[in-house]
Amino acid sequence: MAPPLLELRQLAKSFGGARALRGVDFDLQAGEVHALLGENGAGKSTLIKIVTGAHQPDRGTIRVAGELVDHLTPATAHARGIACIYQQPALFPDLTVMENIALRLEAGAPFARVDWKGRRSRAVELLRRIGAEISPDAEVRSLSMPEQQLVEIACALGAGARIVIMDEPTASLTQKEQHLLFAVVRELRRSGVGVIYISHRLEEIFALADRVTVLRDGETVGTNPIAAINEAALIRMMVGREMTQIYPPSEAAPTEVALELRSLGCAEAGVTDVSFQVRAGEVFGLAGLVGAGRTELARILFGLTPADAGEIRLHGQVIHPRSAVEAVAAGIAYVPEDRRRHGVVLELPIAHNMTLAVQRRLFPRGWLRTEAEQSLALEFIRDLAIKCTGPDAPAGSLSGGNQQKVSLARWLATKPRLLILDEPTQGVDVGAKGEIHRIIRRLARSGLPVLLISSDLPEILGMSDRIGVMRAGRLVGVLPGGSDAHAVMAAALGQEQGAA
Amino acid sequence: MSVATPTSPAPRAWLALLRRHETILLLVLVAEWLFFYWAGTSTNRRGVVVGFGTLDRQFDILRHTCEIGLLALALTPVILTAGIDLSVGSLLGLCAIVFGGLWRDVGLSIPLAMALTLTCGAAAGGLNAVLITALRLPPLIVTLGTFSLFRGLAEAITRGAVTYTDFPTGFLALGQERALGLPTQAWVFAFAAVAVWLLVHRTTLGRSFRAIGFSPEGARYAGLPVNRRLAFVYILAGFIAAVAAVIYTARLGQAKADAGLGYELFAITAVVLGGTSIFGGAGSVHGTLLGVAAIAVLKNGLASLPIVIRLNAAEELSGVLTGALLLVALTASVIPRIVSRLRPRPAPPVSVP
Ligand SMILES: Nc1ncnc2c1ncn2[C@@H]1O[C@H](COP(=O)(O)OP(=O)(O)OP(=O)(O)O)[C@@H](O)[C@H]1O
Ligand SMILES: [Mg+2]
Numbered sequence: 004m005a006p007p008l009l010e011l012r013q014l015a016k017s018f019g020g021a022r023a024l025r026g027v028d029f030d031l032q033a034g035e036v037h038a039l040l041g042e043n044g045a046g047k048s049t050l051i052k053i054v055t056g057a058h059q060p061d062r063g064t065i066r067v068a069g070e071l072v073d074h075l076t077p078a079t080a081h082a083r084g085i086a087c088i089y090q091q092p093a094l095f096p097d098l099t100v101m102e103n104i105a106l107r108l109e110a111g112a113p114f115a116r117v118d119w120k121g122r123r124s125r126a127v128e129l130l131r132r133i134g135a136e137i138s139p140d141a142e143v144r145s146l147s148m149p150e151q152q153l154v155e156i157a158c159a160l161g162a163g164a165r166i167v168i169m170d171e172p173t174a175s176l177t178q179k180e181q182h183l184l185f186a187v188v189r190e191l192r193r194s195g196v197g198v199i200y201i202s203h204r205l206e207e208i209f210a211l212a213d214r215v216t217v218l219r220d221g222e223t224v225g226t227n228p229i230a231a232i233n234e235a236a237l238i239r240m241m242v243g244r245e246m247t248q249i250y251p252p253s254e255a256a257p258t259e260v261a262l263e264l265r266s267l268g269c270a271e272a273g274v275t276d277v278s279f280q281v282r283a284g285e286v287f288g289l290a291g292l293v294g295a296g297r298t299e300l301a302r303i304l305f306g307l308t309p310a311d312a313g314e315i316r317l318h319g320q321v322i323h324p325r326s327a328v329e330a331v332a333a334g335i336a337y338v339p340e341d342r343r344r345h346g347v348v349l350e351l352p353i354a355h356n357m358t359l360a361v362q363r364r365l366f367p368r369g370w371l372r373t374e375a376e377q378s379l380a381l382e383f384i385r386d387l388a389i390k391c392t393g394p395d396a397p398a399g400s401l402s403g404g405n406q407q408k409v410s411l412a413r414w415l416a417t418k419p420r421l422l423i424l425d426e427p428t429q430g431v432d433v434g435a436k437g438e439i440h441r442i443i444r445r446l447a448r449s450g451l452p453v454l455l456i457s458s459d460l461p462e463i464l465g466m467s468d469r470i471g472v473m474r475a476g477r478l479v480g481v482l483p484g485g486s487d488a489h490a491v492m493a494a495a496l497g498q499e500q501g502a503a
Numbered sequence: 504m505s506v507a508t509p510t511s512p513a514p515r516a517w518l519a520l521l522r523r524h525e526t527i528l529l530l531v532l533v534a535e536w537l538f539f540y541w542a543g544t545s546t547n548r549r550g551v552v553v554g555f556g557t558l559d560r561q562f563d564i565l566r567h568t569c570e571i572g573l574l575a576l577a578l579t580p581v582i583l584t585a586g587i588d589l590s591v592g593s594l595l596g597l598c599a600i601v602f603g604g605l606w607r608d609v610g611l612s613i614p615l616a617m618a619l620t621l622t623c624g625a626a627a628g629g630l631n632a633v634l635i636t637a638l639r640l641p642p643l644i645v646t647l648g649t650f651s652l653f654r655g656l657a658e659a660i661t662r663g664a665v666t667y668t669d670f671p672t673g674f675l676a677l678g679q680e681r682a683l684g685l686p687t688q689a690w691v692f693a694f695a696a697v698a699v700w701l702l703v704h705r706t707t708l709g710r711s712f713r714a715i716g717f718s719p720e721g722a723r724y725a726g727l728p729v730n731r732r733l734a735f736v737y738i739l740a741g742f743i744a745a746v747a748a749v750i751y752t753a754r755l756g757q758a759k760a761d762a763g764l765g766y767e768l769f770a771i772t773a774v775v776l777g778g779t780s781i782f783g784g785a786g787s788v789h790g791t792l793l794g795v796a797a798i799a800v801l802k803n804g805l806a807s808l809p810i811v812i813r814l815n816a817a818e819e820l821s822g823v824l825t826g827a828l829l830l831v832a833l834t835a836s837v838i839p840r841i842v843s844r845l846r847p848r849p850a851p852p853v854s855v856p
Contacts, residue, residue, distance in 0.1 A: 359710075
């Protein structure tokens with residue numbers, strides 16, 4: 004039998020005091036999709052960064068196609084056919100798809116003449132191979148996130164990648180886009196590429212993977228063929244105890260209207276004529292495709308792109324937030340979609356991040372009070388099970404899911420009058436996800452109106468009392484909480500169905 | 504709660520302290536001082552040769568440093584927000600002229616002239632603030648413009664010729680006498696240093712400066728009033744520059760349009776030398792103070808070296824060496840990173856077949 008494409012033995016890595024990997028074994032065969040699973044901070048991303056040469060391991064061996072590799076750098080990893088598709092694609096937004104592909108693939112002497120014909124035919128060929136309907140002349144800026152990911156995959160293929168790594172590629176994709184991505188992954192598998200696939204969504208792993216390896220606290224718990232294991236067993240391997248993945252039941256008793264939008268619109272944000280009501284204690288889900296205007300609506304409510312039409316009433320009072328400062332003063336909290344750029348300040352300590360939005364209340368006279376800050380931070384670190392070396396660790400040293408929890412904690416600390424959650428559980432592991440869902444329920448029960456935006460359809464269906472569906476900047480329907488996935492998808496896609 | 508246990512805390516904490524920028528800078532400062540103590544000489548007013556280590560000499564350094572020190576204090580919050588203010592040196596000149604003019608030409612009392620000068624400084628900072636926050640222009644460009652504008656105004660007012668002199672002795676005491684055993688202006692400087700330190704390290708304002716410096720978008724999404732905070736740091740910088748102008752006038756006993764020429768560069772050097780990142784976010788006021796001290800000792804110490812005195816090259820040398828010091832300090836701060844990259848990796852264990 005041919006040696007595995009990739010073989011890792013007893014890999015270990017520490018960051019200062021934090022031991023990210025303690026001894027990981029892993030192997031990847033040609034033509035398989037190998038899922039990597041584990042709680043937030045288990046060491047998945049660290050493992051990937053070692054394989055792509057971004058980090059050097061403290062201990063352990065790496066073999067690529069049977070050959071012992073001593074010192075992997077990003078350049079040598081690339082040369083050995085290892086490619087990584089990041090969640091935030093690293094493309095040049097102002098260049099076209101074709102130019103981006105060319106930049107990745109052409110060695111390029113400084114003054115060589117550009118072979119535009121060759122560039123174009125290669126771009127077209129690569130895009131065709133992965134079945135992407137993207138024009139090579141489109142500016143990357145105009146592409147959606149999943150389309151950009153497809154361009155990244157095209158680059159990886161063009162570079163002759165044998166090992167393609169995807170670290171939470173679907174965290175902000177909706178189901179339709181996921182299906183597109185899955186088709187591409189299956190195509191890669193068919194052509195003999197080995198795919199390492201990281202995700203916290205178990206249903207994806209069952210749909211896609213051939214084998215699954217579970218990490219816990221930087222160690223391999225075990226590797227299993229997907230056919231030989233079920234969901235409960237996987238969760239047990241991940242968290243080390245029994246746990247079910249069910250949504251806490253709604254207990255909303257319809258009370259007075261807390262939030263009311265009347266033909267709200269903003270030309271700049273591309274949102275038109277949105278009207279709905281959210282009652283106190285209700286979780287109002289917002290479903291729709293990427294680009295349907297859900298995040299844009301949230302940004303209007305949070306004053307980032309102020310409305311130019313219509314009216315917002317919060318607890319009976321008309322508000323018109325023209326900036327985030329005003330929105331916060333009115334009691335609005337917004338957990339944003341893009342956690343690395345907006346959700347946390349990566350360089351600031353966890354504790355500072357958590358108190359940034361409550362400075363007024365926590366430090367009324369403007370003097371910092373360390374004890375108050377530390378105790379607030381420790382409380383959230385405990386409640387949300389944030390894995391860290393302490394409240395003074397910079398947020399950037401946390402794993403992705405733990406950063407998301409810090410972003411959430413910042414806004415939970417504000418004791419808001421309206422909570423807007425934009426992809427609140429992206430990149431969060433099953434255990435913490437359940438915890439966040441319970442917190443949302445608890446807040447709703449205390450009378451807080453919650454606006455929940457999520458591209459994780461089961462989450463929207465399981466958590467919402469009512470579901471608003473958006474398409475092209477408009478609200479196209481409001482469905483009751485128990486609706487099934489097909490009804491929501493049909494509305495989001497604009498297919499009149501069921502009603503007929 | 505799942506807090507990972509550090510593997511070996513004690514030696515690491517010790518090493519971390521040693522690697523801290525401030526520690527390195529303090530060592531450089533001590534080394535500098537000892538060198539000049541050993542090599543430097545100077546003559547006192549009565550023509551007697553005295554060493555570099557005399558108290559008089561230290562006070563002299565302090566006197567000459569207060570204005571640049573104040574500007575460095577003014578620039579620390581600005582640079583923490585990832586901004587820059589090139590106009591503070593020019594503003595010092597403009598404020599000196601305004602002060603002199605208000606006193607002599609307008610005939611105001613010294614305290615009233617001072618109060619108006621400080622207001623004028625804050626207003627000039629406000630101009631920077633408006634251009635930067637309302638028009639969203641980059642601070643480098645805006646303050647490069649006001650750098651020329653303020654100096655030009657000062658020269659226009661005096662037509663390049665007028666020098667204000669003959670200030671009352673009571674006022675000159677601020678720049679030339681001692682109070683409670685220290686040069687008078689040192690008290691002003693100390694007060695400003697404590698105030699800015701508290702602002703940056705102990706208040707929510709200081710926290711916002713860092714957040715804005717690290718990530719302006721992140722700060723906005725956190726609901727921080729980014730524009731108001733930015734306006735504050737530029738207005739504060741203008742105000743402090745005006746304070747420096749008054750002290751400068753008192754020390755020299757004259758106000759001229761070229762007051763504080765080139766000071767902004769020494770001040771920026773001191774701030775960066777003190778470990779404040781020019782990209783914003785990271786830095787400290789005590790670092791800035793150490794940076795100011797390192798530059799001050801260097802400038803004055805050089806002037807005390809016999810060879811430099813003989814060649815009459817103190818100015819030129821101090822410029823060259825200040826630049827060199829900045830490069831050394833910046834390099835020193837990245838050495839630990841380079842060393843850890845060079846360290847050979849432990850040999851991999853025999854692989855399992
Ligand atoms: N640059 C760093 N500095 C310090 N600690 C780090 C750094 N990178 C990762 N860590 C720590 O290493 C551990 C593993 O992190 P890693 O990002 O690999 O987790 P993960 O399994 O990808 O988690 P997630 O599912 O949340 O993305 C975490 O405890 C994290 O805090
Ligand atoms: Mg990760």
